[in-house]
Amino acid sequence: MIYLDNSATTKTDPDVLRSFQQVSTTFFANPSSIHSLGGQVEKLYTKARQQAAELLGVNQNEIIFTAGGTEGNNMAIKGAALEHQNRGRHIITTEIEHPSVYEACKGLEKLGFDITYLPVNEQGKISVDELKSAIGKDTILISVIHVNNEMGAIQPIKEIGDIAAKHPKLLFHVDDVQGLGKVPLDLRRNGVDLCTYSGHKIHGLKGTGILYVNKRTKIFPLFHGGNQERALRSGTENVAGAVAMVKALRLVKEKEKAEIDRLYSNRNYLQKALKNMDGVIVNTPEDAAPHIINFSVPGTKPEVIIHMLGEKDIFISTKSACSSKEKDESRILTACGFNKDIAISALRVSLSYETTKEEINEFLQALQNAIIQFKQVME
Amino acid sequence: MQYDHILIRYGEMALKGKNIKKFILQLQQNIQQKLKEFTNVKVKRTQGRMFVILNGHDPDPIIEKCRHIFGIQSLSLAIKVENDAEKIKEAALYALKESSHVRKFKVTVKRINKDFPVRSQEMNQVLGRHLLINTDDFTVDVHQPDMEIKVEIRQEATYITSAVIPGFGGLPVGTSGKSLLLLSGGIDSPVAGFLAMKRGVQLEAIHFHSPPFTSERAKQKVLDLSKQLTAFGGSIKVHIVPFTKLQQEIFREIPDGYAMTVMRRMMLRISEILCEKEGILSMTTGENLGQVASQTMESMNVINAVTNYPILRPLIAMDKSEIIDISKQIGTYETSILPYEDCCTIFVPKSPKTKPKRDKAAYFESKKDFSGLINEAVDGIETIKVSPVKKYDEAFDDLL
Numbered sequence: 116m117i118y119l120d121n122s123a124t125t126k127t128d129p130d131v132l133r134s135f136q137q138v139s140t141t142f143f144a145n146p147s148s149i150h151s152l153g154g155q156v157e158k159l160y161t162k163a164r165q166q167a168a169e170l171l172g173v174n175q176n177e178i179i180f181t182a183g184g185t186e187g188n189n190m191a192i193k194g195a196a197l198e199h200q201n202r203g204r205h206i207i208t209t210e211i212e213h214p215s216v217y218e219a220c221k222g223l224e225k226l227g228f229d230i231t232y233l234p235v236n237e238q239g240k241i242s243v244d245e246l247k248s249a250i251g252k253d254t255i256l257i258s259v260i261h262v263n264n265e266m267g268a269i270q271p272i273k274e275i276g277d278i279a280a281k282h283p284k285l286l287f288h289v290d291d292v293q294g295l296g297k298v299p300l301d302l303r304r305n306g307v308d309l310c311t312y313s314g315h316k317i318h319g320l321k322g323t324g325i326l327y328v329n330k331r332t333k334i335f336p337l338f339h340g341g342n343q344e345r346a347l348r349s350g351t352e353n354v355a356g357a358v359a360m361v362k363a364l365r366l367v368k369e370k371e372k373a374e375i376d377r378l379y380s381n382r383n384y385l386q387k388a389l390k391n392m393d394g395v396i397v398n399t400p401e402d403a404a405p406h407i408i409n410f411s412v413p414g415t416k417p418e419v420i421i422h423m424l425g426e427k428d429i430f431i432s433t434k435s436a437c438s439s440k441e442k443d444e445s446r447i448l449t450a451c452g453f454n455k456d457i458a459i460s461a462l463r464v465s466l467s468y469e470t471t472k473e474e475i476n477e478f479l480q481a482l483q484n485a486i487i488q489f490k491q492v493m494e
Numbered sequence: 495m496q497y498d499h500i501l502i503r504y505g506e507m508a509l510k511g512k513n514i515k516k517f518i519l520q521l522q523q524n525i526q527q528k529l530k531e532f533t534n535v536k537v538k539r540t541q542g543r544m545f546v547i548l549n550g551h552d553p554d555p556i557i558e559k560c561r562h563i564f565g566i567q568s569l570s571l572a573i574k575v576e577n578d579a580e581k582i583k584e585a586a587l588y589a590l591k592e593s594s595h596v597r598k599f600k601v602t603v604k605r606i607n608k609d610f611p612v613r614s615q616e617m618n619q620v621l622g623r624h625l626l627i628n629t630d631d632f633t634v635d636v637h638q639p640d641m642e643i644k645v646e647i648r649q650e651a652t653y654i655t656s657a658v659i660p661g662f663g664g665l666p667v668g669t670s671g672k673s674l675l676l677l678s679g680g681i682d683s684p685v686a687g688f689l690a691m692k693r694g695v696q697l698e699a700i701h702f703h704s705p706p707f708t709s710e711r712a713k714q715k716v717l718d719l720s721k722q723l724t725a726f727g728g729s730i731k732v733h734i735v736p737f738t739k740l741q742q743e744i745f746r747e748i749p750d751g752y753a754m755t756v757m758r759r760m761m762l763r764i765s766e767i768l769c770e771k772e773g774i775l776s777m778t779t780g781e782n783l784g785q786v787a788s789q790t791m792e793s794m795n796v797i798n799a800v801t802n803y804p805i806l807r808p809l810i811a812m813d814k815s816e817i818i819d820i821s822k823q824i825g826t827y828e829t830s831i832l833p834y835e836d837c838c839t840i841f842v843p844k845s846p847k848t849k850p851k852r853d854k855a856a857y858f859e860s861k862k863d864f865s866g867l868i869n870e871a872v873d874g875i876e877t878i879k880v881s882p883v884k885k886y887d888e889a890f891d892d893l894l
Binding site for chain 1: 554555594595597709710711714828834890892893894
């Protein structure tokens, strides 16, 4: 099997799974219970939080364990909006957000919030000047995706953070689900107040994640209850999930340190080969993240190509998995200004640190055959 | 171009006379100790200040560590360049671009090396102009800048520093002898320990543990608090006293109103014995005048009567809110408020005397011989060395 859909989700690392299993069977007590087993579990949970904080370069009380990216994004956006609606009801985001940000904002519009969706250029980047001029007196939040999940485009987080920092009441949220472990992002230096991470994109488990909440940042909780996680996310702590998340985080950070160059070189190799392939147009810009390549084969149906590759046990995707059930063209590619031919025939390949050059070659060969076969049938 | 030095400015110790050398060497040693894990990082003394030479390390974690070392008034990131106008310009521009939360800046040039051809005033203008031309968004404000870029042209090289990061001040830990901190696990005692350390005191800690009335978690909490305090000094020896038997005996034998007073006197007696054994010269408590029954003037008089060791009470004149502020600042607050019973909360008499008398306390104590139980408690002391090195419990190591 050649799995090239790592932006949709990744294969769980066996070590992560083992940790999850061990914690679930050995340290299963509620960390809030006062008996000694509870004490042990609490200690473990605290260690996990400390380790996460160290890996992300923040304080441990700024780590909120969540159940994943969608939850983190909703918590950050709705939480900031509800908490600070008296300051203002204007939020700035982009046209190329993940649905969990985009739809959360659409939802807030129905409650009377005013949302600015910043357009992007063909490289998938917003204009910092446009962002600057969009900020008004009642702007309370900027929410930007660090690495776009369909295109791999990287947003200028530092510049945005600098602008946000000049407005002390303005919060800055980053969706870093795709960037984690691939494109470094220093939360402190970039003025980030809130940042969403997900476990299953880094070989962790589904249903695990972290929301970074700067210690000065206030958000309104989505879940009320037993006041766990700084009272921002009530609910019995998922200790096994948190431990698994932190373990996956440590492993991916180690990989990033050791193997990021290899990942870039694989991506560049693939990108070059795709550019030289007949009938293929590469949509991902040159300076994108090292693991996502989006390309189109105009005149073909992407679904058919996916199935043809699937027969060879090769798995890639059309647009993001989260929106692939919607028909028609990709919202993200359309936002980038690509024409309809390209936007409806887009395919995405997403690599992991495990992907080998042989796998890439095999994929390229299979893709070429598929395109030829498709064109023969249609003619 | 990147920051390659951290400049360290001394606090009060700069005012010392002939013995200043002792303070400086201790500070240098403390910094070196703290930065042990960073290979190749060097700590160098020069005229009136110190430099940490980064040798390629990321400055942030190193600053974070140094910030907690007493004796440091403030720190700044610095770039060292040759005494060359173009190099200086380049470095100043880097310092400005790397800054965050800055809109208004100011350049201050000090030309200590008079061989440098451009004079300070003129160099100010040259640099200011260079920075304005090469950036957007920034303006010069010499009266209220968000950041001052300091350029020191010295004999050997030029140092460019920017944001000033405040340290905690105080004196280097180890320059004022040892004290035994009575650590209960509440909000006050860690703050008292912190403030004692700020005056150069090296700490050991004593904790009275009464299982099963107090749990392992209460003990762990005290170890955690000690660990948090190690960020400001080095390792701390924590002495855990098995207190159950003695405490039960006190509450059985001593009239209710005096039980708490006598319990405190016993704690001091045990502490004194430990001090003598360990060569410690004083005790430190989190007592705060008027906060609770044991901390009235009368109570302190009666409790203090059992020892003639000096008792440092750094919190004596503070308001509770001030103490809480410090505990939040030093990171002990969240641990302190964890709701475990400790030896002071478990046997609280209904109405402790707020105005006990020395002779009465002595009289009640005389009716029963506690010395056996005191010795037993001292003999049973478990000493745990809490070190600042971040070490995860090995049982959890392979899980994370």
